[in-house]
Amino acid sequence: xxxxxxxxxxxxxxxxQSMTLLCAQDMNHEYMYWYRQDPGMGLRLIHYxxxxxxxxxxxxxxxxxxxxxxxxxxxxxxxxxxxxxTSVYFCASSKTNQPQHFGDGTRLSIL
Amino acid sequence: GQQLNQSPQSMFIQEGEDVSMNCTSSSIFNxxxxxxxxxxxxxxxxxxxxxxxELTSNGRLTAQFGITRxxxxxxxxxxxxxxxxxxxxxxxxxxxxxxxxxGSGTQLTVLP
Numbered sequence: 001x002x003x004x005x006x007x008x009x010x011x012x013x014x015x016x017q018s019m020t021l022l023c024a025q026d027m028n029h030e031y032m033y034w035y036r037q038d039p040g041m042g043l044r045l046i047h048y049x050x051x052x053x054x055x056x057x058x059x060x061x062x063x064x065x066x067x068x069x070x071x072x073x074x075x076x077x078x079x080x081x082x083x084x085x086t087s088v089y090f091c092a093s094s095k096t097n098q099p100q101h102f103g104d105g106t107r108l109s110i111l
Numbered sequence: 112g113q114q115l116n117q118s119p120q121s122m123f124i125q126e127g128e129d130v131s132m133n134c135t136s137s138s139i140f141n142x143x144x145x146x147x148x149x150x151x152x153x154x155x156x157x158x159x160x161x162x163x164x165e166l167t168s169n170g171r172l173t174a175q176f177g178i179t180r181x182x183x184x185x186x187x188x189x190x191x192x193x194x195x196x197x198x199x200x201x202x203x204x205x206x207x208x209x210x211x212x213x214g215s216g217t218q219l220t221v222l223p
Contacts (some may be wrong), residue, residue, distance in 0.1 A: 013189055040215060041215055041216075042214050043211075044213075048210065092153075102153030105151075105153055
C-alpha cells in the first residue's frame with residue numbers, strides 16, 4: 001500500500017552542492033509531477049512527465065532538472081543548490097484524467 | 112500563469128460548528144479538486160468535481176463546482192478536532208498534461 005514514496009525525507013545542503021530527489025510510485029500511473037511548497041503559498045509545479053522518457057517544464061523550472069527513465073520513477077535534480085531552493089518538495093502521480101496522488105514530501109534546506 | 116484566489120486564509124472555529132471556504136479563478140476550469148494537508152504529510156484528495164453545477168458530498172464534506180466554472184466551495188459540517196489542517200483547492204484547465212493550479216490554502220483550527 002505504498003502509493004507515492006519520496007526519498008529522502010529531509011536533507012540539508014550547502015550552497016553549490018548538488019543532489020537528487022527520488023520519487024517512486026507503484027500505481028502504474030502515466031503522469032508524474034514535482035512541486036515545491038513554500039510558506040503561505042500553494043504548490044507550484046516545477047517539472048512534470050506524461051510518460052517514460054518524456055519531461056516538460058512547469059511553472060518554476062529554473063535551477064532544476066528531471067529524468068524519467070522508468071515509468072515508476074521520477075527524479076528531481078539540483079545541480080548547484082541555492083538558498084532560494086529551500087522548500088518542501090512534493091512528488092505526485094496520476095492516471096490520465098484522474099486526480100493526482102501525493103507523496104509525503106522532502107524537506108530541503110540550503111545553507 | 113493561472114491564478115486561484117482561496118479564502119479565507121485561516122479560520123478558528125469551535126468544535127461542532129460548520130465551515131465554508133471557497134476558491135475563485137480568473138479563467139474557466141474543467142475540474143475542481145479539494146485536498147487536505149496534515150502537518151508533515153502530503154495533500155490528500157477529499158473531493159473531485161467534474162461538471163459545472165455538480166454538488167458532491169464525502170461524509171461531512173460537501174463541495175460544489177460553480178455554474179460559471181470559475182469557482183468552487185467546500186463546506187464542512189459539525190467540525191471535529193481531526194478536521195484541523197490546511198485545505199487546498201486546485202483546478203485543471205484544458206491542456207494535455209493535466210497541470211494543476213493550486214490555491215494558497217485555508218488553515219483551519221478547531222477549538223475544543
